[in-house]
Amino acid sequence: MRARRLLAPPGTGEYLTAPMDTRTDTPRDAEERPDPLRIERLCIERGLKMTGQRRLIARVLSEAIDHPDVEELYRRALALDARVSIATVYRTVRLLEEKGILERHDFGGGRARYEATDHGHHYHLIDIDTGKVIEFSDVQHEALAKAIAERLGFTLIGHRLELFGRRPADAEAAPRRGPRRRGGEPA
Amino acid sequence: MRARRLLAPPGTGEYLTAPMDTRTDTPRDAEERPDPLRIERLCIERGLKMTGQRRLIARVLSEAIDHPDVEELYRRALALDARVSIATVYRTVRLLEEKGILERHDFGGGRARYEATDHGHHYHLIDIDTGKVIEFSDVQHEALAKAIAERLGFTLIGHRLELFGRRPADAEAAPRRGPRRRGGEPA
DNA sequence: CTACCTGCAAAAGTTTTGCCACTAC
DNA sequence: GTAGTGGCAAAACTTTTGCAGGTAG
Numbered sequence A, B: 001m002r003a004r005r006l007l008a009p010p011g012t013g014e015y016l017t018a019p020m021d022t023r024t025d026t027p028r029d030a031e032e033r034p035d036p037l038r039i040e041r042l043c044i045e046r047g048l049k050m051t052g053q054r055r056l057i058a059r060v061l062s063e064a065i066d067h068p069d070v071e072e073l074y075r076r077a078l079a080l081d082a083r084v085s086i087a088t089v090y091r092t093v094r095l096l097e098e099k100g101i102l103e104r105h106d107f108g109g110g111r112a113r114y115e116a117t118d119h120g121h122h123y124h125l126i127d128i129d130t131g132k133v134i135e136f137s138d139v140q141h142e143a144l145a146k147a148i149a150e151r152l153g154f155t156l157i158g159h160r161l162e163l164f165g166r167r168p169a170d171a172e173a174a175p176r177r178g179p180r181r182r183g184g185e186p187a
Numbered sequence C: 001c002t003a004c005c006t007g008c009a010a011a012a013g014t015t016t017t018g019c020c021a022c023t024a025c
Numbered sequence D: 001g002t003a004g005t006g007g008c009a010a011a012a013c014t015t016t017t018g019c020a021g022g023t024a025g
Helices: A038-045 A052-063 A070-080 A086-098 A139-151 B038-045 B052-063 B070-080 B086-098 B139-151
Strands: A102-105 A113-116 A123-127 A133-136 A155-166 B102-105 B113-116 B123-127 B133-136 B155-166
Touching: A038 A052, A052 A070, A052 A086, A052 A113, A070 A086, A086 A102, A139 A155, A139 B139, A139 B155, A155 B139, B038 B052, B052 B070, B052 B086, B052 B113, B070 B086, B086 B102, B139 B155
Parallel strands: A123 A155, B123 B155
Antiparallel strands: A102 A113, A123 A133, A155 B155, B102 B113, B123 B133
């Protein structure tokens, strides 16, 4: 009786974020977020009580350049300090999400995945063969989304654009068998 | 100990699909899918064995103009014929999703919601105050998505665009307290 | 006839929570 | 000192599945 765990199994070289950009906006690369206290500072700003566990989780989040799920965050935190429980990780990501410090994503696979919101609005392209997530931004789309919402009589509060693509079969390591995904997507 | 059930509670006048359109594409309205055998026909086309339960569920799906979750589908099916179990509904939607007849969505709220794929590609605008989902299509966006994917070196297989908005506070019944959502969104 | 279905209840998997000791401020 | 925290284990929820009996084709 087993079913979940569909995208790249969390644990190792999984869903790495490839540095990318499509247009006029900011590019991202692995070296972009070196400050391990970034998230902690944000927490303090919002008046959160900083305990050892929170500081630890905040640091893990600050150093993440990918989109880890709770289990992965827990694993990374444990590696730094064993005095954390997964319940606390769950409570903390929920709290940080409510505070607007984290963004929750559902890329399929049955588990929520998180990333800090402090590096600008951007979108995701998911490689359906490998599960890798590539970030990009696009001002044109940004404007279009706003325009559409207004045309429908709404004020745009947020939006989500996800592209599911496949690298033309040739370059790069052989595409691993297409994993079954969960969560609304390709059409 | 209770937590899920965050968006509009399934059961009654919930997430109704408002007929809408933004641009050159097809508008939708409640009268658009009158054929109660639509899905069943698709099932047969794909060689599925048609049992009473499947026919029942197919009919419920054919008549749905919204994005019901499994529990809601089960409820509607039960109302027509008690000889169906929720396990079968789960099995059936999964099967139909694999066959490309249904599309699974995660609009937040912790439950997957479904809709038939046979009425064209479109996007969703979720009213964050009521949980209502409005469908729309936009050729401009369609083209942009394809262009972006190619710019990143991918062939676009599918894409998802979701707008989260709020109706300017005035017209319409008072916005019910903003429900906590689950699932990546506003930023 | 046979491969595929269904119901039921149990299990799996993720996320939340009651309770109580504990600690940041 | 006190409101907010963390750990643990149990609970809540959604979704899947083993099994045994049924049924479409």
